[in-house]
Amino acid sequence: MNDIAATLPFIGRRNPRAALILMIAVIVLAPIVASLFGRSWVRILDFALLYILLAIGLNLVVGFAGLLDLGFIAFYAVGAYTWAFLASPHFGLHLPVYIVLPLGASFAALAGLILGFPTLRLRGDYLAIVTLGFGEIVRIFMNNLTHPVNITNGPQGIDQIDGVSFFGWELNRRLSLGGGFGIDPIFLYYYLFLLCVVLAVFLVKRLQVSRVGRAWAAIRDDELAAKAVGINTRNTKLLAFAMGATFGGVAGGLFGAFQGFVSPESFTLMESIAVLTMIVFGGMGSLSGVIVGALALSFLPEVLRQIALPVQHALFGRVYLDPEVLRMLLLSLAMILMMLLRPAGLVPSHARYSHPLSPEEAKP
Amino acid sequence: MLQTLLQQIINGLVVGSVYAVVALGYTMVYGILGLINFAHGEVVMVGALTALSAILYLREIAPGLNPLVYFGFGLLAAIPVCMAIGYTMERVAYRRLRNAPRLAPLITAIGVSFLLQTLAMVIWGRSYHSFPQLIPTTPLQVVHGVFITPVQITTIGLSAAMMAGLVLLVMRTRLGRAMRATAENHRIAALMGVNTNGIIALTFLLGSGLAAVAGVMIASNYGVAHYSMGFLPGLKAFTAAVLGGIGNLAGAMVGGILLGLIEAIGAGYIESWTGGWLNSSYQDIFAFIILGIVLVFRPTGLLGERVADRA
Amino acid sequence: MSVLLEAQAVGKRFGGLQALSEVSLTIREGEIYGLIGPNGAGKTTFFNVLTGAYVPEAGRFAFAGDDLPLGKVDRIVRHGIARTFQNIRLFREMTALENVMVGRHVRTRVGLLGVVLQTRHARDEEAATAREALKLLDYVGIAAHAQTLARNLSYGDQRRLEIARALATEPRLLALDEPAAGMNATETAALKRLIEKIRQDGVTVLLIEHDVRLVMGLCDRVAVLDFGKKIAEDVPAEVQRNPAVITAYLGGAHRVQ
Numbered sequence: 001m002n003d004i005a006a007t008l009p010f011i012g013r014r015n016p017r018a019a020l021i022l023m024i025a026v027i028v029l030a031p032i033v034a035s036l037f038g039r040s041w042v043r044i045l046d047f048a049l050l051y052i053l054l055a056i057g058l059n060l061v062v063g064f065a066g067l068l069d070l071g072f073i074a075f076y077a078v079g080a081y082t083w084a085f086l087a088s089p090h091f092g093l094h095l096p097v098y099i100v101l102p103l104g105a106s107f108a109a110l111a112g113l114i115l116g117f118p119t120l121r122l123r124g125d126y127l128a129i130v131t132l133g134f135g136e137i138v139r140i141f142m143n144n145l146t147h148p149v150n151i152t153n154g155p156q157g158i159d160q161i162d163g164v165s166f167f168g169w170e171l172n173r174r175l176s177l178g179g180g181f182g183i184d185p186i187f188l189y190y191y192l193f194l195l196c197v198v199l200a201v202f203l204v205k206r207l208q209v210s211r212v213g214r215a216w217a218a219i220r221d222d223e224l225a226a227k228a229v230g231i232n233t234r235n236t237k238l239l240a241f242a243m244g245a246t247f248g249g250v251a252g253g254l255f256g257a258f259q260g261f262v263s264p265e266s267f268t269l270m271e272s273i274a275v276l277t278m279i280v281f282g283g284m285g286s287l288s289g290v291i292v293g294a295l296a297l298s299f300l301p302e303v304l305r306q307i308a309l310p311v312q313h314a315l316f317g318r319v320y321l322d323p324e325v326l327r328m329l330l331l332s333l334a335m336i337l338m339m340l341l342r343p344a345g346l347v348p349s350h351a352r353y354s355h356p357l358s359p360e361e362a363k364p
Numbered sequence: 365m366l367q368t369l370l371q372q373i374i375n376g377l378v379v380g381s382v383y384a385v386v387a388l389g390y391t392m393v394y395g396i397l398g399l400i401n402f403a404h405g406e407v408v409m410v411g412a413l414t415a416l417s418a419i420l421y422l423r424e425i426a427p428g429l430n431p432l433v434y435f436g437f438g439l440l441a442a443i444p445v446c447m448a449i450g451y452t453m454e455r456v457a458y459r460r461l462r463n464a465p466r467l468a469p470l471i472t473a474i475g476v477s478f479l480l481q482t483l484a485m486v487i488w489g490r491s492y493h494s495f496p497q498l499i500p501t502t503p504l505q506v507v508h509g510v511f512i513t514p515v516q517i518t519t520i521g522l523s524a525a526m527m528a529g530l531v532l533l534v535m536r537t538r539l540g541r542a543m544r545a546t547a548e549n550h551r552i553a554a555l556m557g558v559n560t561n562g563i564i565a566l567t568f569l570l571g572s573g574l575a576a577v578a579g580v581m582i583a584s585n586y587g588v589a590h591y592s593m594g595f596l597p598g599l600k601a602f603t604a605a606v607l608g609g610i611g612n613l614a615g616a617m618v619g620g621i622l623l624g625l626i627e628a629i630g631a632g633y634i635e636s637w638t639g640g641w642l643n644s645s646y647q648d649i650f651a652f653i654i655l656g657i658v659l660v661f662r663p664t665g666l667l668g669e670r671v672a673d674r675a
Numbered sequence: 676m677s678v679l680l681e682a683q684a685v686g687k688r689f690g691g692l693q694a695l696s697e698v699s700l701t702i703r704e705g706e707i708y709g710l711i712g713p714n715g716a717g718k719t720t721f722f723n724v725l726t727g728a729y730v731p732e733a734g735r736f737a738f739a740g741d742d743l744p745l746g747k748v749d750r751i752v753r754h755g756i757a758r759t760f761q762n763i764r765l766f767r768e769m770t771a772l773e774n775v776m777v778g779r780h781v782r783t784r785v786g787l788l789g790v791v792l793q794t795r796h797a798r799d800e801e802a803a804t805a806r807e808a809l810k811l812l813d814y815v816g817i818a819a820h821a822q823t824l825a826r827n828l829s830y831g832d833q834r835r836l837e838i839a840r841a842l843a844t845e846p847r848l849l850a851l852d853e854p855a856a857g858m859n860a861t862e863t864a865a866l867k868r869l870i871e872k873i874r875q876d877g878v879t880v881l882l883i884e885h886d887v888r889l890v891m892g893l894c895d896r897v898a899v900l901d902f903g904k905k906i907a908e909d910v911p912a913e914v915q916r917n918p919a920v921i922t923a924y925l926g927g928a929h930r931v932q
Binding site: 062066068070118119122124125126128129130132133134136137140144269270273276277280320321325328329331332333334335336339340343 | 398399400457460461464466467468470471472474475476478479481482485486595599602606646648649651652653655656659660663
């Protein structure tokens with residue numbers, strides 16, 4: 001946690017403790033502050049957290065192991081549709097979260113393994129295209145698997161999906177605290193997603209400073225040399241792929257439950273690229289970097305949306321750039337400019353793959 | 365039965381010849397730079413939309429001319445615009461990253477592709493624009509029950525002409541020799557006095573010019589042009605290039621035609637093959653699946669790849 | 676001394692070029708064995724075939740009684756052969772310590788579950804890995820640079836680091852590809868001492884080298900390749916006098932008087 005706090009400007013270096021406390025305060029109070037600007041901002045925060053989860057997952061694959069996956073959103077889709085199949089009126093199944101979420105994650109991991117097994121030995125650019133193809137294939141299937149048996153309900157998607165509920169406590173219902181006060185679902189989901197993100201960060205940090213993390217870094221730096229010290233590169237890459245896919249699957253399940261509705265529209269190539277842009281922009285391989293990147297590129301389009309429409313109306317009398325276009329413009333420029341000007345990203349990775357040595361240990 | 369097959373073959377040849385032309389652009393760039401120019405498909409799209417705007421403009425200020433004049437004008441407008449875009453891409457984005465670690469140029473190319481799509485959305489809006497039928501579309505009977513339209517004939521003819529022209533350029537001229545030398549090893553070629561930067565720029569110019577014509581042909585065949593029309597053909601053309609052997613000109617052409625045929629025939633028969641589970645809307649998957657199969661089992665492609673020595 | 680590695684009739688071609696043909700040699704346990712020959716003779720090709728980077732068309736390797744799995748780089752390391760590279764391939768973004776820790780990968784076991792749950796075994800193994808890596812850094816003399824990023828080390832230190840990393844895999848045979856390339860006389864002398872120390876501690880050494888003085892002064896036996904064929908295999912003094920070897924290096928005009 002400390003090194004994430006250290007990235008905060010000014011205080012990060014001077015007083016790490018204060019930075020940490022400040023960061024925790026901000027994170028816990030964020031939705032309350034956001035709600036002062038309107039409910040929609042809390043929803044934006046919730047989605048931002050989901051994007052952070054996705055970014056952390058993709059970072060494992062691209063940033064840690066060096067494998068460019070352009071179809072990452074397919075794992076998100078698998079997770080989301082699994083939830084939709086197992087917890088909605090579509091098939092009449094209403095299984096609880098502790099079955100559906102792990103199942104969705106497992107299916108996503110399985111998809112990762114199936115995709116990875118034949119393709120991970122391809123060189124970088126070919127791997128990128130093949131994963132892109134995979135993402136598109138999944139989306140096409142989602143769109144068309146409607147006869148003879150209607151599995152995915154096609155472009156209309158599946159709606160009325162159950163929300164998350166823990167032993168009867170439904171997050172989709174306002175939590176009443178008595179006396180007329182209550183907590184809205186969008187706040188409840190915020191803290192649930194926050195918990196998941198914290199767990200994810202925790203997990204990734206452990207992976208990074210370990211035999212597994214070092215193996216990934218070795219493959220990324222020089223695959224031939226990694227093989228030459230005995231690392232089974234195929235299995236190690238598969239592991240990265242499967243883990244990244246698992247994160248995607250979990251995020252997808254949460255997405256399905258939160259939004260209550262899934263359709264192929266949410267899982268386009270553009271979304272894969274959006275997540276990629278977030279980690280490129282924030283700093284590939286750097287955990288704090290990708291979190292910053294995901295936050296920035298989830299929020300900025302929304303902020304622009306609020307500003308751009310009125311500004312355009314005022315200046316031109318009509319809207320030239322609608323919010324969707326603005327978002328795409330922002331993302332593509334962010335990608336290109338970062339790569340040309342500052343390829344390491346906003347928060348470059350100073351990843352450590354071993355525990356710091358104490359003074360006694362440092363003497364051999 | 366045979367009629368359906370023949371019809372599918374004709375359709376496949378039409379689509380395939382367009383894939384071949386676009387594939388040439390991919391394969392030339394990959395052969396020299398080792399880079400998949402993701403944005404190439406978008407150049408195709410810009411070609412189509414630019415031509416559309418030009419044609420509509422000319423029709424407005426000079427109505428009543430022979431439709432082929434408008435068509436020619438559209439081409440004349442699209443080609444330089446696309447060439448300019450291709451040149452700019454190379455000069456601004458790719459040249460700086462020639463020696464960067466492998467992921468960087470790829471990611472930048474994706475960004476460029478996106479940017480072009482976005483700009484197209486801004487300039488031409490999101491709607492599907494109908495592309496005027498300037499070449500007649502009345503079907504001509506080839507044999508009993510099998511038809512071909514003049515648009516399709518033009519497509520095949522133009523594509524064949526361009527492919528022939530490119531091959532002549534590369535194989536028979538001094539410039540072509542310089543291109544081949546640069547493709548094999550651009551550092552050595554530079555030492556031999558070849559202006560490699562110029563050759564690389566030329567490669568992008570040629571590829572983009574071809575893409576412009578391809579875009580116009582696609583729009584003419586389907587009667588529609590829109591900002592996202594370049595993505596799928598671009599991807600399929602890349603698949604064709606890999607299928608034939610990346611970096612290999614003959615491979616790109618063979619791969620393109622082959623992919624077109626596979627797609628057309630497959631789309632025609634897929635429903636009967638899979639007992640109704642899959643139908644022709646899955647047609648796009650063929651390209652991806654073929655790509656996957658080729659890369660896993662025969663990554664050098666049918667005719668063998670020719671990639672530069674990156675010493 | 677028993678035989679550790681036996682190469683039997685190894686052949687490798689690249690298109691029309693026969694890079695290796697019928698190369699057979701034996702390396703005995705505990706010796707320092709040199710592989711020399713003019714440029715293009717096939718020395719690095721032999722290396723690459725032995726360590727699994729290439730698959731040969733013909734021949735096999737018997738290593739400590741087992742058949743080496745041809746072409747499987749990581750499995751060959753597991754069997755006990757480790758290599759360094761002519762143009763140094765370190766993990767540039769990791770520290771010297773971490774580079775050597777990666778070398779410990781093949782002899783450690785903790786997997787995903789252990790890492791995630793941070794079991795006792797995982798924590799112990801991680802600490803042991805760091806300790807052993809530090810010991811190896813000290814062994815080759817760069818313990819002071821343990822926390823330096825690999826790409827910031829001097830050339831000589833990078834070479835030592837690569838050797839330390841290879842040693843971390845606990846090899847029985849250490850294969851060094853031109854370890855003295857780019858070194859001056861002092862550095863070469865230090866390298867010679869290091870290799871002798873490695874041999875004394877029980878690791879057999881195979882090396883490709885162009886520095887003739889180093890090879891003659893260090894190696895117990897030497898094999899000479901020319902145009903992909905072995906033309907001599909003997910103690911250095913004999914090899915120096917071998918007419919075929921002299922012809923290979925200097926051309927036919929020179930003969931032993």
